[in-house]
Amino acid sequence: MKGMVFTEFLGMVEAQFGLSVVDEMIERSGFARGGVYASTGTYPHEELVGMVATLSAMTGVPVHDLVNAYGKHLFRRLAASFPQYVERASSAFEFLASIDGYIHVEVRKIYPDAELPRFTHRTSADGRSMELEYRSPRRFDALAHGLLEAALAHYKEPGTVERVELADGQGSRFIVRKPA
Ligand code: HEM
CATH class of the missing domain: 3.90.1520.10 (H-NOX domain)
Known part of the structure; x- marks a missing residue:
């Protein structure tokens, strides 16, 4: 997926849950790039799915509702x-x-x-x-x-x-x- 799909997602999580939740979500998701996405780059969509699943586990909000x-x-x-x-x-x-x-x-x-x-x-x-x-x-x-x-x-x-x-x-x- 294009990087903008990731950067916009991180922006929403920061606005809704705060920067510390963004950091913890990235760390817990365990992807090697550590949350660094360039908006014009291309990254595996599994990373977005993984971060959403982690955020859901952290916040108790169902995956479907987050997406x-x-x-x-x-x-x-x-x-x-x-x-x-x-x-x-x-x-x-x-x-x-x-x-x-x-x-x-x-x-x-x-x-x-x-x-x-x-x-x-x-x-x-x-x-x-x-x-x-x-x-x-x-x-x-x-x-x-x-x-x-x-x-x-x-x-x-x-x-x-x-x-x-x-x-x-x-x-x-x-x-x-x-x-x-
Ligand atoms: C209601 C309107 C739209 C719907 C329902 C829609 C739907 C989607 C969905 C579901 C995806 C995720 C990829 C997938 O499911 O395989 C996607 C990707 C994308 N869409 Fe749309 N889209 C809409 C409008 C737009 C608009 C206005 C733009 C503006 C440029 C846009 C640009 C993109 C881009 C850049 C991606 C990412 C492609 C990638 O990650 O490689 N879309 N769209």
Whole structure:
């Protein structure tokens, strides 16, 4: 994973739990690089998974909740750093429809070694719901869930995001619903 995914995570943990928790989490996780990530570098995604598991053991917050919260934090950071992606869409559904065919395509141009998930999307005939199928060998489903919820919040659109595990075990289907 790109280093920015790690540095943003460490930033969130520092803001929420303090620097001493960051230090202890890094030490207890036992990875040789000792928490030093360059934002443009590339590192094994297992290190992020390992740090989240350590943080969960330290704080008692379930892994899923930590990763979901991180998705929300990451969205706000991405939207601030790359405003062009959120500004070109005038609604949450328009934005979500552009993740796979536009945003992550642009990401790959900047970082050719980016490890990106695949998304397909389908909007219902009445326009009230959208289904996104997420597939990734890294299985950051909870991260995707948090990102999708944060996208709704960004466009100030009330709605819910339901996650259903895919039958082939390769990801999740997310159903984004606007209130009736
Ligand atoms: C709601 C919108 C978005 C969703 C649901 C989403 C989903 C994801 C997920 C789940 C990952 C983790 C990798 C994986 O699962 O295999 C990822 C990686 C990434 N995404 Fe997105 N993304 C969104 C928007 C964006 C935006 C706006 C940017 C801005 C540039 C962005 C840039 C990246 C980058 C740089 C990575 C890291 C790739 C790597 O580590 O190699 N994403 N995305």
